[in-house]
Amino acid sequence: MIDFTAIDFETANGFRGSACSIGMVRVRHGKVVARNYQLLRPPEGYDRFDPRNTRIHQLTTQDVAHAPRFGDAMEGLMEFIGTDTVFAHNAGFDLGVIESGMEVSLRPVPAITYGCTLMLSRKVYQLASHALPSASAEAGFDLTVHHHALDDAEACAAIVIDCARRLQADSVADLMERAGVGLRQLTAKQPGEPLSRATRHAQRMGSVFDSRVITAADEMPDLLHWPDEGDNPEPNTAADPHHPLFDQHVVFTGNLGISRQEAKNRAATYGAHTASRVNGSTTMLVVGDGFRSHDLQARSRHPARTHKKMREVLHRNETGQSITIVTEPEFLQMLDYVWPAHTS
Numbered sequence: 001m002i003d004f005t006a007i008d009f010e011t012a013n014g015f016r017g018s019a020c021s022i023g024m025v026r027v028r029h030g031k032v033v034a035r036n037y038q039l040l041r042p043p044e045g046y047d048r049f050d051p052r053n054t055r056i057h058q059l060t061t062q063d064v065a066h067a068p069r070f071g072d073a074m075e076g077l078m079e080f081i082g083t084d085t086v087f088a089h090n091a092g093f094d095l096g097v098i099e100s101g102m103e104v105s106l107r108p109v110p111a112i113t114y115g116c117t118l119m120l121s122r123k124v125y126q127l128a129s130h131a132l133p134s135a136s137a138e139a140g141f142d143l144t145v146h147h148h149a150l151d152d153a154e155a156c157a158a159i160v161i162d163c164a165r166r167l168q169a170d171s172v173a174d175l176m177e178r179a180g181v182g183l184r185q186l187t188a189k190q191p192g193e194p195l196s197r198a199t200r201h202a203q204r205m206g207s208v209f210d211s212r213v214i215t216a217a218d219e220m221p222d223l224l225h226w227p228d229e230g231d232n233p234e235p236n237t238a239a240d241p242h243h244p245l246f247d248q249h250v251v252f253t254g255n256l257g258i259s260r261q262e263a264k265n266r267a268a269t270y271g272a273h274t275a276s277r278v279n280g281s282t283t284m285l286v287v288g289d290g291f292r293s294h295d296l297q298a299r300s301r302h303p304a305r306t307h308k309k310m311r312e313v314l315h316r317n318e319t320g321q322s323i324t325i326v327t328e329p330e331f332l333q334m335l336d337y338v339w340p341a342h343t344s
Helices: 051-057 070-081 091-104 117-124 132-138 149-167 172-179 197-204 260-269 293-297 308-318 328-334
Strands: 004-011 019-028 031-039 086-088 112-116 184-186 249-253 273-275 284-287 324-327
Touching: 004 051, 004 070, 004 091, 004 149, 019 070, 019 149, 031 070, 031 149, 070 091, 086 091, 086 149, 091 112, 091 117, 091 184, 091 197, 112 117, 117 132, 117 149, 117 172, 132 149, 149 172, 249 260, 249 308, 260 273, 284 308, 284 328, 324 328
Parallel strands: 004 086, 086 112, 249 273, 249 284, 284 324
Antiparallel strands: 004 019, 019 031, 112 184
8 A cells, every 4th residue: 555644844944843834645555545734933043034935935034923932833733644664855854854853842752664766766757867857747636835734745646646656566675676765763762862954053053943033134043055065076187078068057946856976076077177066167057956947037036046156156146157057957968877868
């Protein structure tokens, strides 16, 4: 039986424990049977809304003013989940929201078995991008409002159901075995036990996430993206000088279907110089998060347009620097990936 619960969180700021909404979808026998959407007040001291996050999910302090605190709401959320295996897209983040949110709320962290639809997508689908919009579209789901927690949870559920159908799996355990993807475990722990790395990092930032403390918007740290940059490898000077990546100075932004480090390594193999920040040498920005070229041309409200690196590139292009903006599918084609064209 394909029974599970899919979840998605949106957060108020760059600390992963700052949940401000959750969407949950219960699936029984491969069919959606229940949905739950709830606004949440992030834990006290971590409840400052970063304008960058608000631009993505459109939620503000006022929207959640009468919502329960995350720690208070978690008991009811766990009642919805029950003993189900939980799925999320890039599940390490969403389960990390629970872990860090409960840690700073001084509440016990629950034990949860979980799977990741991003990993499932990479194993089952042949896509240029395994971001949620692309993966759920392959599953036949029309994700019209990306970054609304309930819509994203439904998209996640659609991926699990479709992968189970394609692999002819009759249970979640069977699905994961056939896909070659392991289930993971969020370990239960009590207040006072060692904190997660993300929580320790946030606590070292002092009161910057506290809504009671005035902090300039550009001083808000984006802890969600800092750890993802990885190293910048030396470019392969013996690569084909005619390759489109050769001697390019490349920066990446957003979530890609491959790790940031792998993207940098592969670009360097073709002679690219990679960097973690946009500067005067940058010639190419590779944009993830399901971004497509028409999103830029139409000046849409795609979340990728709010990325600091994207704004910096647009500004530099307006002032005379020439930086090419490349979508993830275009970048992967440069790496000689051959995927079905319809996925873009």
